[in-house]
Amino acid sequence: MVKKSPSIRKEDGDKDRTRTFYINYIFEKDSLQILYTKTADLYQDIMMFNLKNGSGVAFTFNGLAKWLIKRNYDFATYYSGSKANISMSNRIANRRDSIQRCIDDLVSCGLISLEGTRKAERNNLLTQVYKFTIPGNIISMLLELPRLTDPSVIDRLIYNIMSSIGAHLLNHHSFIVKFASDIFFKSAKIEECSDAIIDRLRYLLHTHDIFNSQDLDRFLEVVLYFMISWRELSPLFFENVFKKALLKLDEEARSIILLHEKIQVENQIRQIFPPQDWERMWFHNIHDHTKLVLFGKCTKCSEGYPFVVPLIDYFGTFTDQKVHMKCTKCNCDNSLCVILFEPFQNLPPPWDMRNQRNNQATINGVTG
Numbered sequence: 337m338v339k340k341s342p343s344i345r346k347e348d349g350d351k352d353r354t355r356t357f358y359i360n361y362i363f364e365k366d367s368l369q370i371l372y373t374k375t376a377d378l379y380q381d382i383m384m385f386n387l388k389n390g391s392g393v394a395f396t397f398n399g400l401a402k403w404l405i406k407r408n409y410d411f412a413t414y415y416s417g418s419k420a421n422i423s424m425s426n427r428i429a430n431r432r433d434s435i436q437r438c439i440d441d442l443v444s445c446g447l448i449s450l451e452g453t454r455k456a457e458r459n460n461l462l463t464q465v466y467k468f469t470i471p472g473n474i475i476s477m478l479l480e481l482p483r484l485t486d487p488s489v490i491d492r493l494i495y496n497i498m499s500s501i502g503a504h505l506l507n508h509h510s511f512i513v514k515f516a517s518d519i520f521f522k523s524a525k526i527e528e529c530s531d532a533i534i535d536r537l538r539y540l541l542h543t544h545d546i547f548n549s550q551d552l553d554r555f556l557e558v559v560l561y562f563m564i565s566w567r568e569l570s571p572l573f574f575e576n577v578f579k580k581a582l583l584k585l586d587e588e589a590r591s592i593i594l595l596h597e598k599i600q601v602e603n604q605i606r607q608i609f610p611p612q613d614w615e616r617m618w619f620h621n622i623h624d625h626t627k628l629v630l631f632g633k634c635t636k637c638s639e640g641y642p643f644v645v646p647l648i649d650y651f652g653t654f655t656d657q658k659v660h661m662k663c664t665k666c667n668c669d670n671s672l673c674v675i676l677f678e679p680f681q682n683l684p685p686p687w688d689m690r691n692q693r694n695n696q697a698t699i700n701g702v703t704g
């Protein structure tokens with residue numbers, strides 16, 4: 337007699353099956369943030385089947401389910417002791433709904449694709465054929481990574497993940513995505529850069545409250561944003577990867593990439609309700625993709641003012657959300673705090689009141 341098993345614990349998300357599935361749910365941890373939830377374990381085991389089965393090799397529900405019944409810790413534990421004599425076909429029947437829902441979720445975010453139907457092994461019924469996609473392969477390899485111990489094997493896998501991402505993004509017909517593809521290919525060859533990218537990617541996939549997406553490409557986009565904005569993640573990244581990829585482009589493509597970056601940074605400032613003098617300077621420089629309009633507040637003389645920097649200098653100079661540079665009002669080194677994210681009313685307090693004001697000294701490398 338086949339009866340419904342308790343399958344996945346309610347608190348692991350089964351209660352919430354109407355929720356939109358995000359790729360992050362594959363990496364969801366319990367409330368203590370120590371162990372993966374049982375549902376996350378099941379998703380991960382399905383993704384690991386990809387490596388077991390051979391990347392990109394077509395598979396059916398039964399082929400996957402047989403492997404999961406033996407491999408998945410929750411299933412294996414349940415079918416032990418007094419339940420050890422339950423047949424494989426009954427075990428699969430018991431777990432069919434849980435497994436199918438996970439497959440459907442992974443199809444919904446493009447990690448598995450539907451490939452058509454084929455005749456079932458034991459009868460004439462048609463059964464669905466599935467395949468892991470390139471983003472699916474990338475996630476499978478990311479899951480494999482922490483299970484490895486041999487440094488040379490780890491290095492090879494990181495190189496494969498980076499190259500797969502580069503190849504995947506190359507399929508897009510967009511200047512900015514092709515540029516991103518080149519950045520992943522270039523970073524693959526530099527250990528510091530690829531380690532930092534993989535580390536950030538795994539970090540992002542493990543966040544649930546901060547960032548969610550059904551699309552792996554969104555994670556890749558955010559990872560590159562991290563790499564560009566937080567230079568300390570990989571000091572080699574800007575000169576050896578980003579700048580080289582940019583300089584390799586023809587003038588039109590390079591201008592388009594710079595325009596993307598200009599809009600992204602200026603949009604950050606726009607969203608924190610900047611003062612009118614910033615808006616005026618922003619408006620007058622809107623058509624120049626080589627220039628970026630920023631806003632700074634001096635921690636020495638308390639002056640707050642907009643200024644223009646060449647965009648490439650911005651990427652070469654600034655390493656974090658907030659940076660300090662020379663103030664053109666009081667001529668004090670490293671006192672001008674550039675505001676990019678924080679609300680303008682939270683401008684930093686002055687650490688020394690207007691005692692060193694010199695008029696209109698020019699910031700090195702900065703025009704205004």
Ligand SMILES: [Zn+2]
Nearest residue numbers: 634637663666
């Ligand atoms: Zn100042």
